Amino acid sequence: MAKRPSSIALTADDTTILCADKFGDVYALPLFPSPEDEQEVALEFNDEQQKFTPSASVLTVHSGRNRKALEEQLKQAQKGPKQAKETPKFRHQLIIGHVSMLTDVACTTVGSRSYILTADRDEHIRVSRGIPQSHIIEGFCQGHEDFVSRICFSKAGRLVSGGGDPYLYVWEWMSFRLVEKLPLQGPILEHYKGHPYHPGTTDFKxxxxxxxxxxxxxxxADEVLVACEGIPALVSFKLGGSxxxxxxxxxxxxxxxxxxxxxxxGRITAAVSVDHVHQLGSTQEVRQEPGTSRLQYLSSNDSGEWEHDRTLAEVLEGFSRTVPNEEREAGSASEPNRGTADDKAKALRDLLYSVETLRKRPGTED
Incomplete structure (x- = not known):
């Protein structure tokens, strides 16, 4: 892509990829490009290679500054065609633009009409119509006081959003109405009271x-599971209940x-990928001995409560041990040993933990 992608989603008909990027744009890409698409893209790139010819001349400029600009353009034209910028060589169409960094995108269909919802760093959730009317903005879900990092449709069709606020927000998004704010920071602090990796209450966000x-x-139950950066736990919320x-x-x-x-x-199990390198509750400190478990499994019992599924974990871990070592380690063996240990540790942290960097520093709004 031309800019760094931040979120992707598939449209309801599973034919188009929606790709949001850090510069606030959403592009539509066909999941399976047709031969006609590839031919049109090839023609566009051939046109870009044409020699540039200034439309002005020495007889049409009216100031010394414009004359100097024209001279520079003529010099550039004599050097030959400009080197084409590296751009995506596949069909992609700009359909939505924000003035802030995009963090997440989701789409859904209500009746015969489709919608695209986008969240950004500036506390906004925008509701736009789906393709081909994505330029039409239906409205905004406003209420967040900090960045919005994730949005999700619940089983009952509600919109659930979260980010840098201490609450989880639940919306009737068709009418842009905030239904409830569910405490998120409080339960985490209460659960880890007394633990050695208990987050500080003064600066914990x-x-x-x-x-x-x-x-x-x-x-x-209409239920969602929520993860927070650097927290060794999930938080379960059952929406619409008492x-x-x-x-x-x-x-x-x-x-x-x-x-x-x-x-x-029919039993639902959540396979959770966990960080086995860093300390529990920390995004900076590395464990002295890396944990052995990279995947954990939570299953819902008959009463709807989540519990660790040790049996499934043993079965799947036993399956992974049957894969030859050379196949599991082929990727790491082929990679060159580049950079120091500190550089690698920082690169890993930046890769795994980037949500907190969305929080604005004091004074940046001024």
């Missing part, structure tokens, strides 16, 4: 790194990502 809607059709308190689900490492799998005839 949450930075939401992931929100996932639980696809459990067997349970009536309880507004999230339940903390502790893990053996900081949460990096999550995916749901279905086992045992």
């Amino acid at each position: 949450v930075a939401v790194s992931g929100i996932w809607s639980v696809p459990n059709s067997a349970q009536e 309880s507004r308190t999230g339940k903390v689900l502790p893990l053996d490492g900081n949460v990096l990502d999550l995916s749901f799998i279905e086992v045992d005839g």
